[in-house]
Amino acid sequence: MQKYTHTFENEMNDQGFLQNTTEPKRARVAQKALKSWYLEHARPLPWREKPSLYGTWLSEVMLQQTRVETGIPKWHAFRERFPTVRSLALATEEEVMKAWEGLGYYRRARLLHKAAKAIHESGDFPDTHAGWIELPGIGPYTAAAIASIGLGEAVAAVDGNVQRVVARWGGIEQPVDSKPGAAKIQAIADAWLDLQNPGDHNQAVMELGALVCSPKKPACDNCPLTSTCDSADNASLWSRLPVKQPKKKPEAWNLTWHVATFLNHVAIEQRPETGIWAKMWAFSETPPPDSFAEAGDLCSPVNHILTHKRITATFKHWQAPDLSTLRTHAKNHGGEVVTWTEFEQRARPRLLTKIWNELCLEKG
DNA sequence: CTCCGGACGT
């Protein structure tokens, strides 16, 4: 874990004078400003109200790759469904997946469940950063966030918000996702860290990234760091930062789902353990045998754009001659037959839930 | 459309 050992060398300022304030001083000035700003501007987020390790852990995992506004209602619903880590540990994976429905990155739900079992098994939550990072689904950021917020451990948490704030503040031009770039970001984050109050400090940096130092239009006028920030009111700099390594284009993907039905019953299957929508419930990607009557498309092709795939999904409708044929067909694919209403209880990809009413309307 | 965002498997 990162300690407060980094030191900066003295630098010339842009007037060419040797600065009488060393870089660590500059970091302390930023830290102080951040602290008082946060006292005034921290949002009343639900997991901050009655903080608990369980609530903090859940919020941090949910907020990996998920926006706060999306996370809030899901966090409440999840806590209601699984009030304790024990109840989560004793739940089935199916139930956990269902509670995660719509949040995306479904592996997070399975890793959260695995971690809950490990915590339940060991009798309590880990009480150090080192303990947390051992758990499934807990990486460097999440471990640091939980350890600082929940345990008061002095570790700097670096997420996307922090990368942006720090890269702009320090004028870091290297890609933040490269090894040298990440090291620079971490060094500054470590130098900023408030050792007395690491949890609030980390949240302050992230809050600043969310509320003020936003990706598109940072509000430098309202920023507590303007006096020390390299990018303050410098659009040609902040608009380029943070630098990220170029990402490859998503591939186009045509997906055909074969919707085999008999009256209000439908054959469904659980997707494989790996790949897109792992272990979510959907339709078969292979057509049923000849005894099924082709009944056209259930709806016009649906476009669903993800970062890594541009999906065009077609829903081909097939009518089974009778219920037992439908059941046999489903069973051959490791699937099962349910009513549409029962299907709604399963964890389904967003692509399905977003056009669910159209599918049901046409189901006949 | 473009951009945003952590963990983990390879």
Add this chain to the structure above:
DNA sequence: ACGTCCGGAG
């Protein structure tokens, strides 16, 4: 170091 996983906002 790079690819794979999702969904929502602008």
